Amino acid sequence: MKYLENCRIVSQEEISPGIFDMNLQTADIAGICRPGQFVMVYPQDGKRILPRPISICGADPESRTLRLVYRVTGPNTGTGEFSGYVSGDMIRISGPMGNGFDMDISGDETVLIAGGGIGIPPMLFTARNLNCKKVIVLGYRSDTFLAGEFGQNGDVFIATEDGSCGTPGNVLDAIRENGLKADRVYACGPKPMLRALASWAEANGIPCYISLEERMACGIGACLSCVCGSRETDAHTNVRNKRVCKDGPVFLSTEVEL
Amino acid sequence: MTSTKVSIAGVELKNPVMTASGTFGSGEEFSEYYSLDSLGAVVTKGVASEPWPGNPVPRIAETYGGMLNAIGLQNPGIDVFLQRDLPLLRKSDTKIVVNVCGRTEEDYVKVVERLSGEPVDLLEINVSCPNVKEGGIAFGQNPGALQHITEEVKKHAAQPVIMKLSPNVTDIAEMARAAEAGGADAVSLINTLTGMKIDIYRRTFTLANRTGGLSGPAIRPVAVRMVYQAAHAVKLPVIGMGGITCAEDAIEFMMAGATAVAVGTANFMNPFAASDIARGITRFMVEQGIEDIRDIIGAAC
Numbered sequence: 001m002k003y004l005e006n007c008r009i010v011s012q013e014e015i016s017p018g019i020f021d022m023n024l025q026t027a028d029i030a031g032i033c034r035p036g037q038f039v040m041v042y043p044q045d046g047k048r049i050l051p052r053p054i055s056i057c058g059a060d061p062e063s064r065t066l067r068l069v070y071r072v073t074g075p076n077t078g079t080g081e082f083s084g085y086v087s088g089d090m091i092r093i094s095g096p097m098g099n100g101f102d103m104d105i106s107g108d109e110t111v112l113i114a115g116g117g118i119g120i121p122p123m124l125f126t127a128r129n130l131n132c133k134k135v136i137v138l139g140y141r142s143d144t145f146l147a148g149e150f151g152q153n154g155d156v157f158i159a160t161e162d163g164s165c166g167t168p169g170n171v172l173d174a175i176r177e178n179g180l181k182a183d184r185v186y187a188c189g190p191k192p193m194l195r196a197l198a199s200w201a202e203a204n205g206i207p208c209y210i211s212l213e214e215r216m217a218c219g220i221g222a223c224l225s226c227v228c229g230s231r232e233t234d235a236h237t238n239v240r241n242k243r244v245c246k247d248g249p250v251f252l253s254t255e256v257e258l
Numbered sequence: 259m260t261s262t263k264v265s266i267a268g269v270e271l272k273n274p275v276m277t278a279s280g281t282f283g284s285g286e287e288f289s290e291y292y293s294l295d296s297l298g299a300v301v302t303k304g305v306a307s308e309p310w311p312g313n314p315v316p317r318i319a320e321t322y323g324g325m326l327n328a329i330g331l332q333n334p335g336i337d338v339f340l341q342r343d344l345p346l347l348r349k350s351d352t353k354i355v356v357n358v359c360g361r362t363e364e365d366y367v368k369v370v371e372r373l374s375g376e377p378v379d380l381l382e383i384n385v386s387c388p389n390v391k392e393g394g395i396a397f398g399q400n401p402g403a404l405q406h407i408t409e410e411v412k413k414h415a416a417q418p419v420i421m422k423l424s425p426n427v428t429d430i431a432e433m434a435r436a437a438e439a440g441g442a443d444a445v446s447l448i449n450t451l452t453g454m455k456i457d458i459y460r461r462t463f464t465l466a467n468r469t470g471g472l473s474g475p476a477i478r479p480v481a482v483r484m485v486y487q488a489a490h491a492v493k494l495p496v497i498g499m500g501g502i503t504c505a506e507d508a509i510e511f512m513m514a515g516a517t518a519v520a521v522g523t524a525n526f527m528n529p530f531a532a533s534d535i536a537r538g539i540t541r542f543m544v545e546q547g548i549e550d551i552r553d554i555i556g557a558a559c
């Protein structure tokens with residue numbers, strides 16, 4: 001089932017320059033969503049007709065609140081519109097969309113959870129819900145938003161491009177510097193980071209699950225706006241591409257063209 | 259009693275609301291939101307004789323009150339469509355319109371022939387896709403070519419044929435007349451208007467295909483005008499579409515001369531759009547004391 005809900009904004013805060021942390025009261029979505037899934041968020045200004053895909057950063061099945069952390073991408077954007085909302089305002093979302101990460105991992109496996117920039121929010125939800133050994137690697141340009149919240153969930157390693165915190169450089173630099181090892185990788189972040197992680201994982205003979213981004217309209221697999229290249233002919237599309245919104249956003253790195 | 263029934267070439271729809279091709283898959287995905295029984299008809303994504311991979315991404319871009327798309331008619335091909343998609347769609351109590359695309363006349367004929375023994379109510383022939391290089395639009399921008407392909411399709415079609423017209427022409431009335439002369443049972447319009455968007459930060463085209471088809475609320479007045487002109491040019495039923503987002507928009511198209519309407523881009527703005535519009539039409543009829551929806555077709559004069 002998919003739900004369209006008109007949600008009350010419980011709180012919204014700018015946690016880092018241009019990064020907003022929004023909590024919503026849902027009726028159903030927060031009760032059924034899984035880590036790695038996302039919602040479509042609908043702008044209200046009629047000039048913006050497409051919903052924005054935003055990953056789920058947290059969900060409380062009891063209170064049914066849903067947490068979204070997003071970046072304002074520029075002036076005159078939908079995310080700019082969202083950032084102007086205050087608690088008490090209403091916002092429409094639909095979901096939950098996509099497949100999410102496999103959470104059914106046995107206790108003695110170690111998952112390397114990697115997030116880069118605005119790909120970090122879904123990895124927090126994932127880290128909190130995985131019941132196995134976890135190594136967490138977070139890559140930032142500079143400001144380490146959300147990093148403090150990962151602490152209880154495993155060993156956290158940070159890389160910053162400006163070297164202000166942790167390893168100077170990127171997620172891969174932090175992995176190498178700390179000699180990190182794992183049985184599988186779960187990652188979300190910019191394409192170059194995902195590519196680097198995929199080849200690192202392949203070299204180490206472990207599976208790498210990555211969350212991809214593409215422009216979306218329907219979010220449910222109907223319009224074929226959001227495809228990515230597939231190494232084999234895809235069972236659904238019958239051609240060599242997959243729908244990021246429905247067959248993903250999480251893919252095994254070896255099944256897609258990066 | 260209000261009656262929302264309309265008929266297209268002898269096929270009776272419970273209400274005049276259909277989905278616009280390419281925005282609704284084969285219906286299956288949207289049935290995660292609501293029962294397709296509430297719709298007059300589901301129009302499928304374009305189906306070709308072979309699987310088509312479509313265009314590179316980005317395939318879509320948002321524009322003021324609309325969007326550009328250049329999907330490039332990605333589809334799994336007629337075999338998979340018949341084995342998988344059609345049986346799923348048949349579970350719903352709604353009419354089925356299969357949208358057909360091709361590169362050559364033979365391509366269209368192949369698909370139409372494969373559909374001849376199948377439980378499909380109507381065929382919609384897409385000769386107006388602006389996003390594929392050959393075929394498609396080539397048939398839709400020249401009245402002679404349009405009449406010819408209509409004749410060819412009609413020779414092989416078991417179901418009534420709707421020709422889907424392109425708005426990217428000088429005279430839409432002439433195109434509607436060409437479809438009628440070729441033996442079409444109905445025409446639908448409008449397909450998308452060719453447009454372009456430039457990413458000013460990257461100094462290049464936003465869409466990988468460079469150009470794309472504009473749809474959504476931004477195109478509605480153009481669509482209403484063209485539906486009006488087509489409806490006045492031919493005796494065939496006209497299916498109107500282009501930027502419909504609410505029942506009032508749908509009524510506007512019907513008053514311009516459309517017998518039925520299709521809802522496309524609005525499905526992205528609100529996944530319940532088509533179903534909400536069907537209900538809204540009944541509400542409008544009750545409020546306005548209209549007993550038979552057919553009384554408003556072409557009411558604007």
Ligand SMILES: Cc1cc2nc3c(=O)[nH]c(=O)nc-3n(C[C@H](O)[C@H](O)[C@H](O)COP(=O)(O)OP(=O)(O)OC[C@H]3O[C@@H](n4cnc5c(N)ncnc54)[C@H](O)[C@@H]3O)c2cc1C
Pocket residue numbers: 038050051052053054055056069070071072073074076077078079080118121122212213214215216249319320
């Ligand atoms: C599955 C998924 C999960 C995501 N999760 C998050 C998240 O948790 N936090 C976050 O900040 N961002 C996330 N993004 C990226 C986010 O969707 C875009 O930044 C956002 O859509 C940009 O919209 P805008 O209103 O800021 O820009 P505008 O310029 O107004 O957008 C115009 C159009 O382009 C689309 N678009 C622009 N950039 C992107 C992009 N990078 N990816 C997809 N569509 C884009 C918009 O959705 C819209 O349709 C996610 C994307 C995907 C696909």
Ligand SMILES: Cc1cc2nc3c(=O)[nH]c(=O)nc-3n(C[C@H](O)[C@H](O)[C@H](O)COP(=O)(O)O)c2cc1C
Pocket residue numbers: 223278279280281303304327329331357384387422448449450472473474475477499500501502520521522523524
């Ligand atoms: C993403 C997308 C895909 C489309 N694919 C098709 C298609 O496969 N065949 C077709 O005949 N029209 C296609 N169209 C055109 C629509 O069916 C419709 O004619 C047009 O979008 C105008 O209606 P709207 O403004 O309500 O969307 C597509 C439109 C969109 C937005």
Ligand code: FES
Pocket residue numbers: 215216217218219220221222223224225226227243244245246
């Ligand atoms: S956004 Fe429509 S298929 Fe993915």
